[in-house]
Amino acid sequence: MAKVLVYNPLKCTGCRTCELACSLKNHGKLKPILARVSIATLAHRPTVVPIGCWQCEDALCMQVCTSGAISRDEKTGAVKIDQQQCSGCKTCVVACPLGNIIVSSDEKEVAKCDLCGGDPECAKFCSQGATEYKEVSGSYIEKRKEIMNELSCWYTEEA
Amino acid sequence: MEIKGGYAGKYAVIDLGKRTIELIPHQPEVLKKFIGPYGVNAYLLHQHLPAGIDPLSPENVIVFGMGPCVGTLTPAAGKSVVTAKYPLSGGMVGTGNVGGIFGSQVKWAGFDNLLIKGAADRPVFLKVEDDSIEICDATKYWGMDINAVTDKLNDDYGTDFSVFAIGPAGENQVYLSVGLVDKLSTWGKGGLAAVMGSKNIKAVIARGTKGLEVARPEKLREHCLKIVEKARNNPNLEEMRELGTMAGFDSWANITGFPHKNHTEVFPVDKAYENYRPDVYLQYKAGRRACQSCPVSCKDVVYRNDKTLAYTSSLYGRVMNWCSRGEIEKFDEFITCQDYANRMGLDVHNFTSVADWFVYIYEHGIISAEDTGGYVPKAGYEGMMELMEMVVNKEGVGKILADGYLGAIKVFGEEAGQHAVHVKGMETLYDPRLTTLTTPDFSQLTHNRAEAPQGTSTSYNQLSHQVDSFINWCNKIGLDDAAQKRIFANPWEFNVGRITMYAQDYWVLSNSFGINCLRSRVDNFYNMKIYIDLFEALTGLRVTAAELLKTGERNFNLLKLLNVREGFDRSYDQPPRKWFEPIKKKYGKLGYIETYFGRPLEEEDVQEYLDDYYDERGWDIKRGIPTEKKLKELELSEYADLLKET
Numbered sequence: 136m137a138k139v140l141v142y143n144p145l146k147c148t149g150c151r152t153c154e155l156a157c158s159l160k161n162h163g164k165l166k167p168i169l170a171r172v173s174i175a176t177l178a179h180r181p182t183v184v185p186i187g188c189w190q191c192e193d194a195l196c197m198q199v200c201t202s203g204a205i206s207r208d209e210k211t212g213a214v215k216i217d218q219q220q221c222s223g224c225k226t227c228v229v230a231c232p233l234g235n236i237i238v239s240s241d242e243k244e245v246a247k248c249d250l251c252g253g254d255p256e257c258a259k260f261c262s263q264g265a266t267e268y269k270e271v272s273g274s275y276i277e278k279r280k281e282i283m284n285e286l287s288c289w290y291t292e293e294a
Numbered sequence: 295m296e297i298k299g300g301y302a303g304k305y306a307v308i309d310l311g312k313r314t315i316e317l318i319p320h321q322p323e324v325l326k327k328f329i330g331p332y333g334v335n336a337y338l339l340h341q342h343l344p345a346g347i348d349p350l351s352p353e354n355v356i357v358f359g360m361g362p363c364v365g366t367l368t369p370a371a372g373k374s375v376v377t378a379k380y381p382l383s384g385g386m387v388g389t390g391n392v393g394g395i396f397g398s399q400v401k402w403a404g405f406d407n408l409l410i411k412g413a414a415d416r417p418v419f420l421k422v423e424d425d426s427i428e429i430c431d432a433t434k435y436w437g438m439d440i441n442a443v444t445d446k447l448n449d450d451y452g453t454d455f456s457v458f459a460i461g462p463a464g465e466n467q468v469y470l471s472v473g474l475v476d477k478l479s480t481w482g483k484g485g486l487a488a489v490m491g492s493k494n495i496k497a498v499i500a501r502g503t504k505g506l507e508v509a510r511p512e513k514l515r516e517h518c519l520k521i522v523e524k525a526r527n528n529p530n531l532e533e534m535r536e537l538g539t540m541a542g543f544d545s546w547a548n549i550t551g552f553p554h555k556n557h558t559e560v561f562p563v564d565k566a567y568e569n570y571r572p573d574v575y576l577q578y579k580a581g582r583r584a585c586q587s588c589p590v591s592c593k594d595v596v597y598r599n600d601k602t603l604a605y606t607s608s609l610y611g612r613v614m615n616w617c618s619r620g621e622i623e624k625f626d627e628f629i630t631c632q633d634y635a636n637r638m639g640l641d642v643h644n645f646t647s648v649a650d651w652f653v654y655i656y657e658h659g660i661i662s663a664e665d666t667g668g669y670v671p672k673a674g675y676e677g678m679m680e681l682m683e684m685v686v687n688k689e690g691v692g693k694i695l696a697d698g699y700l701g702a703i704k705v706f707g708e709e710a711g712q713h714a715v716h717v718k719g720m721e722t723l724y725d726p727r728l729t730t731l732t733t734p735d736f737s738q739l740t741h742n743r744a745e746a747p748q749g750t751s752t753s754y755n756q757l758s759h760q761v762d763s764f765i766n767w768c769n770k771i772g773l774d775d776a777a778q779k780r781i782f783a784n785p786w787e788f789n790v791g792r793i794t795m796y797a798q799d800y801w802v803l804s805n806s807f808g809i810n811c812l813r814s815r816v817d818n819f820y821n822m823k824i825y826i827d828l829f830e831a832l833t834g835l836r837v838t839a840a841e842l843l844k845t846g847e848r849n850f851n852l853l854k855l856l857n858v859r860e861g862f863d864r865s866y867d868q869p870p871r872k873w874f875e876p877i878k879k880k881y882g883k884l885g886y887i888e889t890y891f892g893r894p895l896e897e898e899d900v901q902e903y904l905d906d907y908y909d910e911r912g913w914d915i916k917r918g919i920p921t922e923k924k925l926k927e928l929e930l931s932e933y934a935d936l937l938k939e940t
Contacts, residue, residue: 145581146535148582148583148584148588148591149583149584150584150585150586150587150588150589150591151395151586151587152367152369152522152587155365155366155367155587156367156515156518158505159367159508159511159514159515160515163508163511164505164506164507164508164511165365165366165367165402165505165506165507165508166402166503166504166505166506167402167503167505168503168505169505176453176454177453178445178448178449178453179445179448180603181580181581181583181595181603181605183583259519259522260367260518260519260522262369262522262525262526262531262589263535263584263589263591
């Protein structure tokens with residue numbers, strides 16, 4: 136069974152190590168805006184949620200790409216961008232429902248998570264187990280409910 | 295010399311009076327010589343801060359600084375340092391540290407240091423963003439509490455701005471005030487917020503998208519991954535995740551105990567367990583937060599009874615103070631007090647300590663209603679909330695207490711002063727009658743901050759280590775044999791005066807790198823070799839362990855010189871009188887000051903340790919200040935004029 140990246144907001148402490156680890160590995164720089172994973176924070180709330188590419192089964196980025204630059208890596212299951220074929224039109228950036236395709240002004244290219252070729256750096260650097268790269272089995276629905284239940288307290292409270 | 299990464303490479307001089315901003319490149323030689331903010335801030339203050347000024351006058355200068363590891367993936371390297379002349383300690387030039395992401399954002403925006411001088415004629419805040427700094431109008435934010443102003447600034451400018459703000463206590467120039475980074479991390483104990491208030495700065499907000507270069511990215515990655523793996527495999531990680539700093543509860547509540555009733559007894563063990571044991575805490579826990587890249591998540595988000603949220607850094611220290619000094623009996627009430635202090639920007643350690651003393655001297659008839667303007671101080675929730683409000687707004691007797699021990703002693707008289715447990719106006723966090731006279735306790739007398747910052751520990755405050763573990767510590771920091779022979783002259787103990795010098799210098803060094811949160815939990819992952827490797831990976835420069843330890847010493851001395859200039863000599867490094875009186879411990883036993891290994895100490899012994907401390911530092915023992923010879927050795931000869939007796 137293929138492994139997937141699993142993010143758990145309940146374990147995330149917002150230390151943002153994953154962002155720096157990602158930008159260092161993929162761009163050789165310490166620059167969080169280049170990271171393909173990001174920690175989203177809510178205004179007024181302490182809530183932090185790690186957000187990264189879900190490698191969608193029916194990936195919108197792949198569908199809208201007119202250059203045929205986006206394809207799935209059969210080995211890892213990652214949706215990848217071939218920089219040679221990419222025309223830089225950025226339609227995929229708009230299409231991604233999660234905002235997970237980034238525009239790197241440094242390198243003048245669009246980039247997205249490719250699971251680091253099957254060994255994702257973010258999971259390696261997460262000391263809290265909030266980002267894990269693992270095989271998934273069983274029902275995730277219950278787990279998600281559990282997490283959403285917990286998070287809902289934070290979304291509804293009026294400070 | 296070329297530095298290929300790790301630093302942003304420039305600093306800004308912001309003159310609020312003239313409304314000018316100057317961006318100045320750092321000289322690589324200066325960065326190499328001092329490594330980071332503890333030294334660089336002091337170096338800049340020597341150029342900009344005039345001697346003998348009032349800390350709350352426009353002449354005071356605030357320098358924020360970030361070390362080479364900040365914002366670079368290095369685990370636990372989220373710490374920034376602020377240096378200024380502080381009002382609470384009677385005008386010492388000291389430092390304060392903060393975590394969070396503020397320092398990283400400033401560095402990603404292109405600055406290693408921000409120097410603020412002068413005073414604005416109306417409320418302002420500073421907006422730091424990608425190579426630019428703007429002095430903005432803060433009229434609409436003035437008067438807001440810290441949570442409100444942080445939220446408002448995030449609304450107005452974006453949640454990706456990190457906000458360092460002061461509250462009403464700072465605006466009113468209360469010496470017991472602090473500022474907070476992103477509502478979570480306190481910064482500038484000793485009255486930094488009052489200094490900012492005097493300059494009319496409400497906040498500094500920062501966002502950086504430039505990022506940082508690294509000399510050897512692959513090496514940096516390798517070193518950092520090793521530390522992360524060490525942290526992940528730490529057997530205490532699960533407990534830390536579950537309880538945070540409350541994991542240390544037993545050590546406080548039962549093993550060492552914490553001073554109660556103005557350092558005359560310890561807080562009762564049964565009461566501590568009844569109201570504050572870890573499972574009570576878990577009923578209130580909402581989540582845990584960490585500073586930039588830190589595997590130790592010590593910041594807490596907790597629910598109050600009405601399910602609203604409150605924030606606090608390092609909960610356990612706050613619990614200790616509120617319950618043992620403020621006599622707050624319920625966890626929910628503790629959270630309310632803590633939340634109020636945070637919103638107002640009042641330092642909890644400072645406030646609870648002064649309040650405890652105030653209640654004590656009143657109840658013991660040393661001061662009367664005449665001195666307090668009719669106000670009857672009392673411990674407990676209502677008393678503390680009332681007193682906090684009076685201090686924040688400087689109403690009634692609150693105006694006297696707002697100036698801390700030194701100011702209040704001037705009003706209440708010398709007899710009241712005899713009961714105050716402080717060094718240079720700063721309360722002593724560690725009481726050697728409970729924790730024994732080890733490095734954090736002794737450091738309180740001689741540290742530049744007039745207080746022992748966490749981390750001058752050689753082994754964390756647990757009373758079970760053998761001499762070996764201290765020898766191991768000395769080896770870990772690369773201390774030479776000659777120094778070790780002096781420290782361990784008796785094979786069955788260590789000389790606390792001598793070892794404290796290295797505890798301080800190592801702390802200053804870590805502080806300069808940006809990893810100065812040296813609770814043993816963090817320091818366990820570090821040693822001198824790791825610092826050397828990290829520095830090389832980040833900057834491309836190779837240094838030795840001896841050079842690094844020397845840098846720590848140089849930085850400590852450079853900051854000390856600013857205080858020598860202000861007249862702080864040995865006569866100020868004196869222990870509180872209470873240390874030599876018995877304290878009532880559990881089961882009615884009496885506690886006395888003793889060495890780590892249980893040898894009782896007299897006042898003269900502590901003076902001898904002071905002799906040893908100055909001797910180890912190569913300082914003038916009588917005056918307790920550096921010598922010309924020492925400055926020459928540390929390449930600080932250009933400051934030798936400051937040593938002349940006036």
